[in-house]
Amino acid sequence: MKINRRQALGLSAGAAVFAAAGFRAAPAVADAAATEVAIKEFTGGIIPAEAGKLTLKTPEIAENGNTVPVSVSVESAMSGDDMVESIAILAEGNPNPGVVVFSFTPMSGAAAATTRMRLAKTQNVIAIAKMADGTFYMDKKEVKVTIGGCGG
Amino acid sequence: MATPRPRVKVPKTAAAGEVITIKTLISHDMESGQRKDSEGNTIPRKIINKFTCDFNGQTVFSCDIDPAISANPYFEFNAKVAESGTFKFTWVDDDGSVYEAEEKIEVK
Amino acid sequence: MRRGAWEGLPVRGKFAAIGAGVLVASALAFSAVQAEPVDETLSIDGVEMTTRAKAQEGLPFDEVLSGWLFREAETRQLEADSFENPGMLYVERGEEIWNTVEGPAGQSCASCHGDAAESMAGIAAHYPKWDADSQRPINIELRIDKCRVEHMGLEPYKFDSDDQKALTTYIKHQSLGEPVNLDLAEGDMQSWWERGKERYYLRTGQLNFACASCHEANSGQYIRADHLSQGQANGFPTYRLKQADMVSLHNRLRGCIRDTRAETPAAFSDELMALEVYLTWRGTGLSVETPAVRQ
Numbered sequence: 335m336k337i338n339r340r341q342a343l344g345l346s347a348g349a350a351v352f353a354a355a356g357f358r359a360a361p362a363v364a365d366a367a368a369t370e371v372a373i374k375e376f377t378g379g380i381i382p383a384e385a386g387k388l389t390l391k392t393p394e395i396a397e398n399g400n401t402v403p404v405s406v407s408v409e410s411a412m413s414g415d416d417m418v419e420s421i422a423i424l425a426e427g428n429p430n431p432g433v434v435v436f437s438f439t440p441m442s443g444a445a446a447a448t449t450r451m452r453l454a455k456t457q458n459v460i461a462i463a464k465m466a467d468g469t470f471y472m473d474k475k476e477v478k479v480t481i482g483g484c485g486g
Numbered sequence: 487m488a489t490p491r492p493r494v495k496v497p498k499t500a501a502a503g504e505v506i507t508i509k510t511l512i513s514h515d516m517e518s519g520q521r522k523d524s525e526g527n528t529i530p531r532k533i534i535n536k537f538t539c540d541f542n543g544q545t546v547f548s549c550d551i552d553p554a555i556s557a558n559p560y561f562e563f564n565a566k567v568a569e570s571g572t573f574k575f576t577w578v579d580d581d582g583s584v585y586e587a588e589e590k591i592e593v594k
Numbered sequence: 595m596r597r598g599a600w601e602g603l604p605v606r607g608k609f610a611a612i613g614a615g616v617l618v619a620s621a622l623a624f625s626a627v628q629a630e631p632v633d634e635t636l637s638i639d640g641v642e643m644t645t646r647a648k649a650q651e652g653l654p655f656d657e658v659l660s661g662w663l664f665r666e667a668e669t670r671q672l673e674a675d676s677f678e679n680p681g682m683l684y685v686e687r688g689e690e691i692w693n694t695v696e697g698p699a700g701q702s703c704a705s706c707h708g709d710a711a712e713s714m715a716g717i718a719a720h721y722p723k724w725d726a727d728s729q730r731p732i733n734i735e736l737r738i739d740k741c742r743v744e745h746m747g748l749e750p751y752k753f754d755s756d757d758q759k760a761l762t763t764y765i766k767h768q769s770l771g772e773p774v775n776l777d778l779a780e781g782d783m784q785s786w787w788e789r790g791k792e793r794y795y796l797r798t799g800q801l802n803f804a805c806a807s808c809h810e811a812n813s814g815q816y817i818r819a820d821h822l823s824q825g826q827a828n829g830f831p832t833y834r835l836k837q838a839d840m841v842s843l844h845n846r847l848r849g850c851i852r853d854t855r856a857e858t859p860a861a862f863s864d865e866l867m868a869l870e871v872y873l874t875w876r877g878t879g880l881s882v883e884t885p886a887v888r889q
Contacts, residue, residue: 395819397666397889398835401556412566425554429520432552436563441546443505443566449549450556452518480819491686495677513683516838557838558680 369424369460372431373472376422376462382472388421390461390473399453399479404433406461407446408471412438417466418445427457453479489585490514490534494575496589502568508539509562512577512585518553534585536578537561542571569593629814629821631663632670636883639676641771647879654810660880661823661888664814669835673887681763681833681885684840688764691757698747703761706745714765719772719882722871724781731786731867734762735842753861759840763831766884774828774877783871790872793865799856805873820889825850826877827870829886836889843870 373381391405408418417440423433436447445463453459456478463471495509512534519531531553538548547563565573570593577585636643645660662670672678692703692710707713718734725732725740732740738761739750751758778784797804808817809825816822830843841849844861847869852858859865 393666393668395666397669400838401835403668428554430552430554433554434552435550437548437550439545439547441541441544441566442564444564446564447547447549448560448562450560452554452556491683493677493683493686509677511678511680511683513680513687558683560678560680 366426369426369431372424373460373462376435376464377470380470382462382470384471385473386463386469386471388461388463388471388473390423390459390475392459392475392477395478395480396453399455401450402453402477402479403448403450404459405446405448406436406463407444408463408465410445410465412442412445413440415467419464419466421445421447421464422462423451424460424462425451425453425457426460428452428454433459453477455479490577490579490583492575492577492585492587494573494587494589496573496591499592499594500567502593503566505564505566506591507562508565508573509560510537510539510575510587511558511560513558514577514579516553516555516557516559520553532580534559534577534579536576538576539563539565540574540576541565541567542569546573567591567593629816631659631814631823634663634670636660636662636670636674638674638770643771643881643883644773644879645881647773647877650875650878653876658826658877658880659813659824660883660886661826661829662883662886664821664823665887665889669887669889673883679833679885679887680838681831681840681887684760684763684831684833684885685767687756687760688762688767691761692764696746696748697742699745701746703741706741710765710768714768716769716772718766718769718884719774720776722867722874723777724783726781729782730864731783731871733843733862733867733870734765735844736862738762738765754842754845759831759842762842763840763885766831766882769882770884771881773879773881774874776871776875776878778871778875786868786871787875789864789868790870790875793869794872794876799851799854801854803854805850805869824876825873826880827874828877828880829883829888831884832886832888834888840885847873 370381387409389407393403396402404423406421406423408421410416410418412418418438420435420437422435424431425433433451434449438445456476458474458476461473491513493511497506500506514534515532516534517529517532519528521529523529533551533553533555535551536549537551539546546565549561551559570591573589573591575587579585636645643660645662647658649655649658662673676682689710695702695705703710721737722731722733735751735758738758742748743750776783778787794805797807805825808822813822813824827843830846831840833839834841844866847866848858848861
């Protein structure tokens with residue numbers, strides 16, 4: 335099948351990798367589309383517009399992509415109407431975007447959590463908070479993942 | 487590692503209604519399912535996919551976990567307790583194994 | 595022990611695909627960017643570690659520095675918190691092994707050595723030591739093997755087995771904070787020190803690097819994005835974020851040598867034991883940090 339240059343450039347990154355590499359178990363990297371799907375799955379269809387009360391904390395440069403600390407928190411009384419139901423963390427450039435979903439209850443006291451994740455390469459880490467009243471917040475931070483030493 | 491070993495840090499005492507910090511760690515390779523062995527075969531995924539913290543039988547906090555969580559998974563979170571009791575921590579493995587830990591707290 | 599840089603050295607499988615040109619290019623890629631090791635103190639559970647010490651006489655610089663000082667803030671914090679340090683999971687596993695009866699003699703480490711916190715306190719700071727029986731230096735891993743074979747009726751551990759790493763980490767952890775100090779007057783330690791020194795400064799491999807090329811001549815510079823430390827031994831076995839696992843000293847020595855594209859000597863070979871003696875001596879005065887956390 336003849337592809338002209340314009341068509342070739344129009345191929346999405348994922349498809350090009352597939353074509354070039356022959357059969358593979360999975361595409362090497364999730365594309366932006368897969369991340370958008372993951373966001374919408376969590377929010378029920380919308381892309382949240384702003385970070386609002388959500389704070390996402392990541393290092394600017396990860397010492398090693400295998401273990402990258404990440405913290406999320408939402409300013410919330412965690413009682414009555416002001417409740418955070420859950421916070422999802424996604425990694426845009428990983429083979430699969432999902433990292434973790436934290437679920438909170440009134441007994442949590444605060445809507446905050448910290449963990450350590452794997453990042454395959456420099457990419458955006460995305461956090462989405464789901465409030466009990468149906469509001470969503472989203473924050474995004476870029477984390478540089480470096481290759482160390484003589485091959486790591 | 488041998489059997490996954492949990493480590494939890496819970497304050498021994500707290501005031502009623504105080505928001506405390508809990509830290510948890512468990513030894514586990516968190517095999518992502520992305521790696522290949524020396525013959526090129528994909529090493530099957532085997533991770534802890536769920537973590538739950540209960541207090542006196544009620545859920546405080548939980549995580550649904552994907553392979554992007556690092557080996558020896560670490561979770562730090564908060565809890566607000568009104569009375570003395572026992573925290574129970576549960577980690578669930580892909581293979582169905584369940585690992586548990588418990589810590590008591592005295593609420594004054 | 596001389597090796598020509600280009601004489602058909604075996605290149606490990608996965609590196610074979612990398613063109614020699616790329617290797618040479620990366621050899622020249624020491625960044626001109628210098629970064630100071632941080633000016634901070636490491637306290638673990640309220641005990642201050644010695645991370646800077648006066649260099650031993652004969653070394654061409656004034657101060658020896660712990661690798662901790664060269665790491666990012668998050669990595670440093672992981673080591674400073676004995677709860678969060680993932681290496682402590684291995685200390686716990688090591689304690690379990692210490693107390694477990696194994697082998698036909700029906701002994702555990704505890705059977706002879708009792709409470710490790712007492713019997714092993716401070717000793718790792720003085721290893722490697724001279725072993726008269728084998729007429730060579732002995733490190734903690736080999737000392738454990740000696741006990742297994744002579745007193746427990748067991749085989750030596752397979753190199754880098756999970757149990758070997760956990761038990762070594764546990765024993766060395768009983769010397770946390772203790773300053774490294776070897777006795778070079780024992781047996782033939784001095785001549786092994788000489789051999790180790792020669793190896794430290796010997797250029798080998800396709801990249802023609804010596805340990806000193808990175809860790810002495812370029813300590814503080816960046817190799818790609820890695821902040822080069824002095825390559826001290828005081829934190830081993832170390833929890834490396836890259837492997838998310840404990841890494842033993844001989845594993846790291848073999849890794850570094852592999853990265854220069856040289857043949858890797860066997861773990862606990864004469865070559866690496868001599869290097870361990872010299873390398874440990876270079877860090878005299880620094881606290882044992884096992885389990886250290888590094889990248």
